[in-house]
Amino acid sequence: MTHTAIHISRVTKVYRTPFRRQATVALRDLNLEIAPGEVYGLLGPNGSGKSTTLKIILGLISPTRGSVTIFGRDNSVVAARREIGFLPENAYFHKFLTGAETLRFHAKLCGLSKSKTTARINELLAAVGLTDAGDARLSTYSKGMLQRIGLAQALIHDPKLLVLDEPTAGVDPAGSRDIQELIASLKNRGTTVLLSSHLLTQVQEVCDRVGILHRGRLMREGQLQSLLGIENQTELILENASPDLLDGLEQQIASTSARLIVRRKPQASLEQLFLKVTESTEE
Amino acid sequence: MITSLRRIRAIAGTTLIELARLRVFYVLVLFALVLIVSSTFLARISFQQELQVTKDISLGAINFFLSLLAIVATAQLLPRDIEDRVVYSVLAKPVPRFEYILGKFLGVVGLLAISLAAMSVLCLVVLHLREQSALHEVNRQIEQLAPDQLSSTVRVIHTAGVNRDLIAALVLVLAKSAILAATTLCISAFATSNIFTITAMAMVYLIGHLESIAREYWLQEHVAGWPKRTFLALVAFIFPDLQAFNLSDQVIGGVPIPAHLIEQLLGLAAFYIVSYILLATAIFYQREL
């Protein structure tokens, strides 16, 4: 029998602050199901309940009502966490450890054998592009490097499920692209990924499915294309089309019931420009 | 729940490095200053008195600094981990919260043991030097003393100097500060600020030394009226009896400490530590991170 990777059933989370009458409802009746091997993006503005959802999945906080299972196992059991790797939002880790030491520490926490650990650390440092910085203390790391060591730390025990809280926040576009590529390669290996983000463009390229959270409710959920596609519109992008051809097309359209909304040159996004510029100078 | 020694050791080791890098060892420099200043002051008093008082003040200072270290170092462990989100990446791993708390505690105990060792060595060296100079002085006066008078003077100097009970008293100082560390973990498991933890621990420290009085009053039914009795019972239950661990009186007085008392005290310390660690774990399990 195969289990869903994550199964969240009717989870409600109410935060009660002592000495204050009003309680904050962070999540209302959340249902979520993520299949093994899927990359799922949880979107929403700050304070929408993304982090709360992730923390509940990881057992860091307990839901007021409802239940969560990870690969069929109740998530409050410590053993359920053997399958999970987690990258917290803005993680700092111990600043006084080097990158390699940080990974070694987490390897011990996961019960990795000594013989396997060293090889695994080198492998992961290479995967996140920190081989040269492995012996530097984390206090000297940049935000992007911290995020990458955090990712390596989450992967140390080769988990079946990877949970990433704002993986690309504060990382420059190149770093962000690397992280997306890493996620894509993990997906190819069959790892399930759940990530949260408030920057919509960053997730659209890697996610199979996305859910949109707002004020603790799941407002929309589905495949990206079907969520974003406008049913009654079509986009044509042509290369080397002569002005005559375009004029002809326009005339043809005018003779039917269809309507041309816009005719323009597609623009590169600032991000694409950035990548193009930096890649050319690197070589 | 399968407990893993390796995991606990990893957490304890990292905690120890973390604490060692916090410059808490400056406390030791302060200790050395106290010791040196006081012993130069004391050189004005006679030998036997000087040795006893030096030993006394060193023990008092070790006691004070180690307690201070236990409270201050432990108070900021959990808040710091939560602030830096280290706690998320650790607890998202298959690490039971019990192991996390125990690892933190053992890290602090490691720090305390190292500090105690350093202070003790310093203190023993000073005592030994003073003892030697006292013996030297006696040898110089040898012509003026009858042989049996000489041997008794030498014996007095030895009892006043380094002996087995001094070591026992030092071990108990460590036990006491470990209890304080466990209690601090308990409070910091629900506290929202370091200041609160440290203030609360200052109270625990003071009340802990009076716990035996509350206990005896409660048990002997000296006090009428249930509000007072309830209060005393609560004090007597919640707080550890810290006064019991102060054996410096015996040591300085040269009264031998019975071995079974030391065993009992170590047993009591273990009882307190296990209780407070379990309580800290229970509180930490409830905590929303």
Next chain:
Amino acid sequence: MKAIAAFILVAAGLAPLKWKFERSIDANHLSSDVLHHAIDLRERVGQTAFIAILGGFRSVVADLLFIDGHFAWERVDWSHLLLRLRQVTMLQPHVTMFWDVAGWHMAWNASTAALNDTSLSVAARRRLQREYIELGRDFLERGVANNPKNPKLYEALARLYRDKLNDHARASENFLRASRLPGCAAYDERSAAYELSYCEGREHEAYDYLRALYDRGEKERLPTLIARLRHLEEKLNISPTTRIPAK
């Protein structure tokens, strides 16, 4: 709620265990009585010192007071010294050194200083000297009462009776008590005998005692012992055949 109920239940079970454990240790503890009976300490030592005492720093407070007393002595401020010695011995009644030093300061230093105080009349000096000696005796008697197993204080008390009060019977008595305790000085027993030999009407007792010591062997046959023995042989008219051999 469930957690709180569980906690109370566990607590109710643990409380008697905790108290039993702590009490059994209390019973073995030498110093536990002091705090229980000295809550009025606060008036005597001041607020800061009192808090330090409550915090488990009784011995350190006592030491600091003792050092302050030492400075008072260097300044020749006898009343301040007396105050400090009283506080120190109250805080640390089981430290014999404090009683010993307190007795010595009063009976020897303060009393002699009083006798040499030229600003007073001779009668007043004598009275003051006598009062200080009595204070010293009082310290040592209380020290002995608090530490009945320590020979040092008996020895100090014996010296005080011998040198300051000329009370040879009491001096002998205290040397004898000291000599029966572990850790006593080797001369305690001899001193007890010497002192006895000065007591009018107890010459026979003293003679038997000194003779018994003499018969133990060379080690005890010190000049003073032989002199006292000869003196008593004369006084008691001991027959020449049983007397100790002349050298």
